Amino acid sequence: METYEFVLTETPAPGVGVIRLNRPAALNALNQALMRDLMAALLAFEADPAIGCILLTGSDKAFAAGADIKEMAATPYVAMFMQASLIDGFDFSRIHKPIIAVVSGFALGGGCEIAMMCDMIVASETAIFGQPEINLGILPGGGGTQRLTRAVGKALAMEIMLADRRLTAAEALHYGLVNRVFAVEVYFAEAVKLAQKIAGLSQVAVRLTKEAIQKAEELPLHEGLEFEKRNFYLAFGTDDKAEGMAAFIEKRKPAWKHS
Ligand code: DAK
Numbered sequence: 001m002e003t004y005e006f007v008l009t010e011t012p013a014p015g016v017g018v019i020r021l022n023r024p025a026a027l028n029a030l031n032q033a034l035m036r037d038l039m040a041a042l043l044a045f046e047a048d049p050a051i052g053c054i055l056l057t058g059s060d061k062a063f064a065a066g067a068d069i070k071e072m073a074a075t076p077y078v079a080m081f082m083q084a085s086l087i088d089g090f091d092f093s094r095i096h097k098p099i100i101a102v103v104s105g106f107a108l109g110g111g112c113e114i115a116m117m118c119d120m121i122v123a124s125e126t127a128i129f130g131q132p133e134i135n136l137g138i139l140p141g142g143g144g145t146q147r148l149t150r151a152v153g154k155a156l157a158m159e160i161m162l163a164d165r166r167l168t169a170a171e172a173l174h175y176g177l178v179n180r181v182f183a184v185e186v187y188f189a190e191a192v193k194l195a196q197k198i199a200g201l202s203q204v205a206v207r208l209t210k211e212a213i214q215k216a217e218e219l220p221l222h223e224g225l226e227f228e229k230r231n232f233y234l235a236f237g238t239d240d241k242a243e244g245m246a247a248f249i250e251k252r253k254p255a256w257k258h259s
Contacts, residue, residue, distance in 0.1 A: 001044075002044055004041060005034075005037055006023050006031075006033055006037045007034065008020040008022045009041050009045075011050075011051070012192055013192050013195070014199065015195075015199025016053055016199050017055070018054075019041045019042065019045070019054065019055070020057050021064055022059075024062075027062035028058045028059065029068040029070075030068060031068040032071065034068075035090050039091075042054065043095070049203075052098075052198060052201070052203055052206065053098050053099075053196075053199040054099045054100070055099075055100050055192065056118055057102035058104065060104045060105060060124065060126070061106070062111075063101070063103040063106060063107040063115060064107065064111030065109070065111060066109025066110045066133075067109055092118070097203070097207070098195075098206060099118040100118060100120045100191055101120070102123075102188055103121055103122070103123045103129075104123070104184060104187060104188075105126055106128055107128065107129050107130075108128070108129075108130045108131070108166075109131060109132060109133055109140065109142075109144075112129050112130060113140060113144045113147070114142070115129070116143065116144070116147040116148060116177075117143065117147070119210060120179045121172075121177065121178040122182070122191040123169040123187065124184040125169050125183055126169065126184050127168070127181075130164060130165070130166035131164075134163075135164060140161060144161065148177075151175070151176060152177055156175060180194070202238070202254075202256045202258060203256070203258040204235070204238050204240050205238070205241075211231060215228070238259065240257060243256060243257065
């Protein structure tokens with residue numbers, strides 16, 4: 001397995017790839033090198049046929065406290081605009097496998113935005129979500145104004161981004177930003193269980209389903225329904241559809257071919 005400077009990777013269970021942000025002295029602040037490592041690790045798991053689900057996590061204390069303010073402070077407008085800036089080449093749409101953010105402690109600014117780029121969020125009870133960019137004289141630039149507003153609604157999104165309101169894990173669960181909340185002692189193990197469940201399914205069916213749900217966020221209903229139908233018919237051409245249905249009828253576990 002490849003090694004990186006600012007992320008650690010492991011496979012704690014069959015089919016489950018874990019990427020752990022690892023810049024503890026800066027609460028996993030997202031500098032450019034870390035972002036490059038993160039994208040490389042994501043692409044490596046995406047390319048690995050043995051991996052069916054990816055977990056993206058930090059430490060118990062911090063998922064990520066945002067983009068690296070010290071690095072950004074030295075970055076003028078044109079450089080931010082032109083250079084390989086923080087988000088350049090950083091594109092979760094290149095990852096077709098499900099990604100679950102596993103969040104404990106601070107998920108602020110770009111940290112919260114990266115969690116929201118994932119397909120699901122599992123949190124520890126200590127997780128804190130926020131978009132405090134306004135305090136720095138800037139605004140969210142990694143999708144916060146769009147994804148958070150879709151997730152929690154306009155009124156609360158305004159308060160979070162204009163008045164630096166931070167959400168506890170319980171609040172984030174209440175408002176639909178996160179899927180599950182667990183005690184800090186068990187949240188990671190619970191996330192692995194969830195990932196294992198997904199990794200045990202047909203990778204083709206999982207991909208077709210993820211794609212269709214993503215379209216629900218972007219397309220008008222009739223176009224989304226059309227997209228879903230195409231993927232549904234496409235599933236009928238797969239080996240895994242034949243296997244899944246045969247296994248049901250024969251009362252046995254399916255042996256997926258991922259084809
Ligand atoms: N950047 C750099 N260093 C950070 C950091 C950050 N975001 N957050 C924490 N650190 C560092 C601190 O400077 C400190 O380092 P030393 O001073 O010890 O060297 C160390 O981590 C521990 O932090 P604290 O001493 O502050 O720890 P506390 O427990 O007291 O406080 C805190 C934790 C998370 C509440 C606090 O550190 C904090 O407020 N951090 C900043 C949070 C923040 O404002 N985040 C938003 C950053 S702006 C882009 C798209 C998106 C973005 C950028 C570009 N493009 C499209 C290009 C995103 C922007 C942002 O995220």
